[in-house]
Amino acid sequence: MKQELIDCHERIKEYIHHTPIMESGHIEHFLGNDLYFKCENFQRAGAFKMRGATNAILQLSDEQRSKGVITHSSGNFAQALALAAKKLNVKCYIVMPHDAPYVKRNAVLMYGGEIVECAPTMESRERVCNHMIEETGATFIHASNDINVILGQGTSAKELLESQPDLDVIIVSVGGGGLLAGTILAAQNFGKPGIEVYGGEPLEADDAYRSVESGVIQCNSSTNTIADGLRTQLGDVTFPIIKEGVKQIIRVRENEIVSSMRVIWERMKIIVEPSSAVALAVLIKERPLFEGKKVGIILSGGNVDLDNLPFDN
Incomplete structure (x- = not known):
């Protein structure tokens, strides 16, 4: 390792x-x-999450990058993935709980991420995220796992x-x-x-x-x-x-x-x-x-x- x-x-x-x-x-x-x-x-x-977000996108194929990336996140990974995607010219979708902190939502938008709202539960995050993957073909990148x-x-x-x-x-x-x-x-x-x-x-x-x-x-x-x-x-x-x-x-x-x-x-x-x-x-x-x-x-x-x-x- x-x-x-x-x-x-x-x-x-x-x-x-x-x-x-x-x-x-x-x-x-x-x-x-x-x-x-x-x-x-x-x-x-x-936040530190810019490190992992960048590495994950850089490991994708050109075809995967062409369809974009997606994650569900309450804030910091959402911002990191949106910014990393912007730097690498990749479309980014973010599934965010509707009660996520305003400062983090605003940053995602500023970095060019497209926010899709969900309820503040893991079940809702995953359900909305899976729907978006089916609709867009974007590659899911988990915030930690x-x-x-x-x-x-x-x-x-x-x-x-x-x-x-x-x-x-x-x-x-x-x-x-x-x-x-x-x-x-x-x-x-x-x-x-x-x-x-x-x-x-x-x-x-x-x-x-x-x-x-x-x-x-x-x-x-x-x-x-x-x-x-x-x-x-x-x-x-x-x-x-x-x-x-x-x-x-x-x-x-x-x-x-x-x-x-x-x-x-x-x-x-x-x-x-x-x-x-x-x-x-x-x-x-x-x-x-x-x-x-x-x-x-x-x-x-x-x-x-x-x-x-x-x-x-």
Whole structure:
């Protein structure tokens, strides 16, 4: 898998940003760790998902590209696929829940994606998406459960490890599992022996935690979390990688997510969305577990609806 990651990184590098790695003396002092934040909130389309979307389209045949691509997504992958498709002159259809954040819907349209609305359920997403595939012949690209997408997402951790090869731990948020699975593959192939990868997940959408605990993919009965990018669930491609490679998935409460988001905004002076803040929330919640370790945190995205911030006045 190491060569596949290297090839993927080479393939997509002209279409993505090599995002910065930031430090925060205040947060390090508070937690007692050497911390390195991989800032995918500065990635094109505002999130790490541009990496996987670009790689997936580049792996299609000319005939497939001529008919376009399609996905269902609540936001970040929708934006990423629309922008990647625009850069590669490919038609893009996006099936989006009608309650998706306005800022993410608007970005999809700005990037030239064609939005088809659905109800905010996985059943509705898949039904509408299948109908559009039959109608257009477009190739479906899953937001996470696709090995080409996973490899693309893994290039973020690859870049982090090339800069900080002696990391003890990497923490990332987990929704559909593409970033976590890609990070595990990168850590296994570019990290030092013994490096650990942790996933962070909202308690209100904890299917990944329950899946790893039970050994079988679990669904969410509700997804009432502010971390809208993490409301999806694991698939049959992401789950085996995560089950075998993750050290632990740690759940955090909604107030812990908001508190961590505020810390990043106030102390690092950068904008991240709630899904990004989950990784730092894990570190804050479980401080003794990571004491004295050199930790990398992937800040997954920064697409925030500024009219609906969760901070108290």
